Amino acid sequence: MVKVVIVTLLVIISVVVSGAPQQSAKEPVPIISQESDIQPDGTFKWSFETGDGTKAEQSGQPKQIEQETPVIVQGSASWTDNEGNQHQLTYTADENGYQPQSPDIPVAPEIPAAIQRALEYNAAHPEQDKEQ
Incomplete structure (x- = not known):
């Protein structure tokens, strides 16, 4: 389950970075706000917003599931692509896997x-599926 969370984080970061408008090397995008809070119990929350309107936030908390205690993650990201189109993504990563929601999916x-x-019909007549 920890692998799922790590993969999820990498996917989200790559989506935000690849969808964000590309700036020239001479025009850095300022960070307007940034927060990060990590607790000893594994609970965390982070967020940021940049000058080009890109925003992302994520929170997570450990959850006991049978013999494991994975971190359940929820988050969102929004950005404007190079053509000026707005994009939004929300997601959860838990014992049911990664569950993104977006009009772009x-x-x-x-x-x-x-x-x-x-x-x-096939579901109602499984006996006809048997080999003879």
Whole structure:
């Protein structure tokens, strides 16, 4: 579970960095605000906002799950891409995995009605799936 949290953090950081507008080397983007709080019990919270409008925040707390105590993480990020489009992402990483939510995440198309009926028929008649 700790690996999931680490991978999640790396994914979020790469999304924010890759989606942020690219500045020339001569124009650094100022940090408008930045906070970080890490407690001895493993609870943490951090956030930042930059001069170009990029924002990110994340918090986490340990949670006992059977024999392990992973850190459950919640967070969000928002930025403007090079074309001026706004992007927002919220996420949770817990015992159910990484769960991002964003209007930018593609949504699968609906299953066509004929295929849906066939799937329902197959589920209702499993005996026909047996090899003869």
